[in-house]
Amino acid sequence: MITVDRLTKTYGAYRAVDDVSFTCRPGAVTGFLGPNGAGKSTTMRIIAGLTPATSGSAHVSGVNYLDIPNPGTQIGVLLDASAQHAGRTGREILTLSALTMGLPMSRVDEMLALVSLTPAESKRRVKNYSLGMRQRLGIANALMGDPKILMLDEPANGLDPAGIHWMRSLLRDYANRGGTVLLSSHLLHEIEVIADEIIVIGQGKIVAEGTKAELLQTAGTFVKAADPSALANALTAAGITAGPSGDGGLRTEADPATVGKAAAAAGVALVELRPADGAGLEEMFLQLTSTTQREGATA
Amino acid sequence: MSTTAEPITIDTTRPGVPLSRLVKVEIRKMFNTRSGFWLMMSIAIVALLATIGCILFVPDRNLEYSVFASAVGFPMALLLPVIAILSVTGEWSQRTGLITFTLVPHRAGVILAKALAAVIVGATGMVLALAIGAIGNIIGAAVNGTDAVWNMSALDLVLIVVANVLGLLVGFMLGVLIRNTPGAIVAYVAYQFLLPTIFGILASLQDWFKDIQPWFDFGDAQTPLFDGGPHGEEWAQLATSGLIWLVIPLAVGVWTVLRSEVK
Numbered sequence: 001m002i003t004v005d006r007l008t009k010t011y012g013a014y015r016a017v018d019d020v021s022f023t024c025r026p027g028a029v030t031g032f033l034g035p036n037g038a039g040k041s042t043t044m045r046i047i048a049g050l051t052p053a054t055s056g057s058a059h060v061s062g063v064n065y066l067d068i069p070n071p072g073t074q075i076g077v078l079l080d081a082s083a084q085h086a087g088r089t090g091r092e093i094l095t096l097s098a099l100t101m102g103l104p105m106s107r108v109d110e111m112l113a114l115v116s117l118t119p120a121e122s123k124r125r126v127k128n129y130s131l132g133m134r135q136r137l138g139i140a141n142a143l144m145g146d147p148k149i150l151m152l153d154e155p156a157n158g159l160d161p162a163g164i165h166w167m168r169s170l171l172r173d174y175a176n177r178g179g180t181v182l183l184s185s186h187l188l189h190e191i192e193v194i195a196d197e198i199i200v201i202g203q204g205k206i207v208a209e210g211t212k213a214e215l216l217q218t219a220g221t222f223v224k225a226a227d228p229s230a231l232a233n234a235l236t237a238a239g240i241t242a243g244p245s246g247d248g249g250l251r252t253e254a255d256p257a258t259v260g261k262a263a264a265a266a267g268v269a270l271v272e273l274r275p276a277d278g279a280g281l282e283e284m285f286l287q288l289t290s291t292t293q294r295e296g297a298t299a
Numbered sequence: 300m301s302t303t304a305e306p307i308t309i310d311t312t313r314p315g316v317p318l319s320r321l322v323k324v325e326i327r328k329m330f331n332t333r334s335g336f337w338l339m340m341s342i343a344i345v346a347l348l349a350t351i352g353c354i355l356f357v358p359d360r361n362l363e364y365s366v367f368a369s370a371v372g373f374p375m376a377l378l379l380p381v382i383a384i385l386s387v388t389g390e391w392s393q394r395t396g397l398i399t400f401t402l403v404p405h406r407a408g409v410i411l412a413k414a415l416a417a418v419i420v421g422a423t424g425m426v427l428a429l430a431i432g433a434i435g436n437i438i439g440a441a442v443n444g445t446d447a448v449w450n451m452s453a454l455d456l457v458l459i460v461v462a463n464v465l466g467l468l469v470g471f472m473l474g475v476l477i478r479n480t481p482g483a484i485v486a487y488v489a490y491q492f493l494l495p496t497i498f499g500i501l502a503s504l505q506d507w508f509k510d511i512q513p514w515f516d517f518g519d520a521q522t523p524l525f526d527g528g529p530h531g532e533e534w535a536q537l538a539t540s541g542l543i544w545l546v547i548p549l550a551v552g553v554w555t556v557l558r559s560e561v562k
Contacts, residue, residue: 001307027304049404050397050561061309065404069315072402079401083394087332093398096331099324100316100402125333141398148307178304 001026002047002149002182007056009042016042018204019056024182026148029175031195032184035289039204040184041079044153048077060149072101075149076142081134081158086127090117090137093126094144101145111140116166131158139167150174152183156190168194188285192216200281202288208281215281221256224249224272225263234266235259245283251276316403321412322419329386329420338385339420342378346371346428350435354442362439363448367432368459375428375463376491380470383417384483387474396561406557414471421467425460454528462524465545466491472545475552494518517544
């Protein structure tokens with residue numbers, strides 16, 4: 001279990017992490033979702049004791065990270081798959097970790113097999129690894145000490161679709177066996193595929209959290225007509241408030257039946273009428289990312 | 300979804316990571332990259348080249364062990380500190396500290412293990428270099444058809460090793476303080492070659508500095524190590540200047556490492 005309580009980290013006037021609180025419970029994969037620079041990595045580094053917090057606290061099952069004896073055997077951490085000595089072989093990197101934790105060398109081979117790195121690949125130097133291979137190596141490193149808690153920063157970054165599928169089953173099994181997983185991503189799709197619970201962070205603040213079901217199924221209706229302005233007028237006439245929602249459609253809090261009746265009464269032909277799916281989360285996430293998107297500034 | 304999973308507890312009674320294991324890991328880290336491996340090999344290679352150079356170019360009548368010892372010792376004054384610097388700065392420049400300090404969050408333990416590993420490797424390297432020099436002395440004498448001249452005592456050899464380990468610790472200190480490979484190497488060169496010049500000029504211009512120089516100038520205080528060993532007051536001068544130029548900056552460096560952010 002990872003508990004973060006009112007955590008704040010400031011760099012001068014900049015608030016990288018702003019009053020963040022959340023809990024990752026055992027038996028679930030918690031996804032930490034946010035655009036680049038939202039404060040995900042800073043929060044994770046604070047949990048791992050690498051960055052001192054300005055205020056607030058982070059605990060692993062009630063214990064301060066610095067007070068965990070031989071922490072690699074109790075919480076597995078992957079903070080940046082690229083943070084490796086480029087001149088070391090993959091096998092050597094795992095060997096160093098196994099030696100530090102006091103584990104038998106057979107553990108290195110087990111982990112290499114688990115993440116499907118072949119013996120030949122393991123003897124290559126990391127500078128010749130693709131990002132996906134570095135991620136597999138980093139996950140092997142995190143799982144080496146057989147910890148009950150995992151914390152992975154952007155582990156799916158650089159993995160191909162088959163790799164993401166592999167990671168989903170790996171983490172699913174791990175959580176089903178009672179493990180706690182916190183993983184971050186800046187891609188909604190990755191989090192949707194892997195996580196059970198989602199924490200959305202933007203500009204250092206938590207903007208939404210809940211189970212995947214709660215966040216992805218929002219009440220409301222998506223409706224689209226060949227003539228969007230006629231549809232908008234029809235809905236307004238019926239007293240239904242609606243807003244634009246991508247692709248020239250409209251989104252409203254009213255249920256599909258009410259919206260359909262209003263359109264029929266006004267004689268507006270619909271091309272699409274359905275309950276709104278994950279659009280709520282997606283739109284919120286788009287809004288979050290658009291404020292940090294650089295192309296927007298020049299447009 | 301299993302919402303009733305067992306709570307996970309952290310075992311705070313588990314044994315931590317002992318220092319001996321960390322030292323072993325840190326020594327391994329010095330050898331297990333290609334650049335690190337060849338840096339280590341360069342100790343033997345450079346000692347061998349220096350020895351061959353002595354046999355080829357030093358006039359036969361001057362060929363005695365002290366010549367070999369200073370020839371193999373001189374390049375070590377640069378090589379060993381670089382080894383010590385890299386053992387520290389690599390954690391930051393290669394960002395391996397993200398793993399090292401999550402596996403061992405008590406950074407002081409990691410720094411101590413690195414210091415011990417550097418001293419062990421440095422002292423072993425010096426002994427190896429001096430042994431290569433000794434073989435050179437025997438071969439040189441055999442080539443010349445004379446008896447090998449062993450004009451250095453065991454104490455002299457120990458003192459040379461001590462002096463080089465001090466140089467290595469200076470490199471280590473700069474690595475901890477600066478935590479950037481090029482910066483620390485440049486600082487080391489300035490420390491060893493620029494500071495003595497500045498002190499020399501200062502001493503020639505200011506009488507008050509001339510009086511305190513033996514107590515203040517770490518390089519100056521080390522010269523007796525190459526000349527039969529320090530006596531009486533010289534030990535005290537080595538201690539005070541070492542405190543100023545090695546111990547205090549190292550303490551400041553460790554203090555900043557403990558408080559810095561590892562990214």
